[in-house]
Amino acid sequence: MARVAVLAGGPSSEHEVSLLSSRCLAGWLREAGHQVRLVLIGRDERWHLGAPGADLDAAGEAAGQQAAAALEQLAAARETAFLGLHGPYGEDGTVQRLLQDAGVPFTGSGPQASAICMDKELSKLAAQRLGGRCAGHQLVGGLNPPLIRIARTVGYPCFVKPLSCGSSVGAGRVDDEAGLTPAVAAAQAADPHAKALVEEFIPGLEATCAVLRLEGQARAMPLVSIHPGEDFYDYRAKYESEQTVLTCPAALAPEVTESIQRLALAMYESLELRGAARLDVILREHDGQPVFLELNTLPGFTDHSLVPLACRAAGLPPVQVVQAILDDANPPL
Known part of the structure; x- marks a missing residue:
């Protein structure tokens, strides 16, 4: 059994999405047998440390404190931070640097890799260096x-x-x-x-490839194709629309599937990513060739999110996935 602190919320516009992910992550980690504490990071960047076993609402009622003081407590308790954060602050290397400097082990990629992947222009350059196609x-x-x-x-x-x-x-x-x-x-x-x-603007079908490190080996999951029923797969299509249809495994030509998985694995390894990551592409309407969109180092983890869906198709239930992410956590420096 590990002591785990699930970090939720944050100051970004993806605060509410993070709460959805974190509730699911905490449930799966508890199902895996770990002692779980929820930590709510407010929009004001104050950290609210819940008691072990308490829910997210109870964590929100705890007194807020500066990050340094909260991290000192997590380090003293020898807890691993499991990141349920999304967007700026949580996904761009900021909180990763805070955790690293405080000596708190954490899941997901390190500060530099997180910053590169969060920057859409830098991640495009990384994809191009590895042979990926990118939009102008x-x-x-x-x-x-x-x-x-x-x-x-x-x-x-x-x-x-x-x-x-x-x-x-x-x-x-x-x-x-x-x-x-x-x-x-x-x-x-x-x-x-x-x-x-x-x-x-590239008309075509969106698809995504999750990568997860299992027993020290990065593995590409089956692809998911996305049919939003809207103009594009925006915030509403992701979290509110009932018209979005997700297909896994995606019905793509084997050579196209393999090329997307190769790029996903190559970027994961070359950028030294950890835990779960998700590469998004669009398949050009006129020739079906994939064009790189972005690489997510902390993808959504609700029960209906793309990464858990892809992992289930590979025979990996969410409890096994969160355990693999925890096993691949960054050790304290």
């Missing part, structure tokens, strides 16, 4: 997007998203120049660094 894009950091350059290098329609957010927060399709400036402003407002990525 333009990074916009100022108030006025370079309209002429975007029209020439990206074109319309295009897709605008925050540089460093997940769950498709702040993302949307833009059909013409008139809609670009407000879309960029919305994406920048959602991004912690006020940067937006304007990306070539």
Whole structure:
């Protein structure tokens, strides 16, 4: 039996999604026989340490404290932090650095790998170095997007998203120049660094490949194809819509499946990722070839999320998956 602290919430726009993941993770970890404490990180970045065995609501009623004081308690209790966080602060290397500096072992990837994968432009460069196809894009950091350059290098329609957010927060399709400036402003407002990525719009089927380290060996899971019933797989399609259809294993040509799994494994190993990760692609409508979208180092972990779905298709129930993630935790420095 291990002592585990599930970190939930956080200051990002994905706070509520994190709560959903963390409740499921805590249940599966308890089912695996571990002593579990829930830690609610508020939107104000204060940490609320629940008592071992208490639920998330009870953790939220505990007194809030600064991260340093909370981490000192976790280190003294020799607890491993199991990250149920998503988005900036929880997924971009920030909390990983805090845990590492405090000597608290934690699940998921380290600070540097987390920061690279959270940055959509850096993760594209990593994918390209390993032979992955990427959509044309333009990074916009100022108030006025370079309209002429975007029209020439990206074109319309295009897709605008925050540089460093997940769950498709702040993302949307833009059909013409008139809609670009407000879309960029919305994406920048959602991004912690006020940067937006304007990306070539690629019609096609979205698919995803989970990777999990089992007994020291990285394994690619069966692919999941995503049929959102909406314009694209946005926040609503992920967490609210009943029209989204997920198919696992995805009905793709074997060579396409294998190429996506190879890229997922190559990125996982080259970036030295840990625990569970998820690579997202879109299959171009005109030729079925995969184009890299992003790599998630702390993917959603609700009962209906993509990674648990893929793992179940591989014969791995959630209890076994969370145990594998815990076994691959970063040891204290």
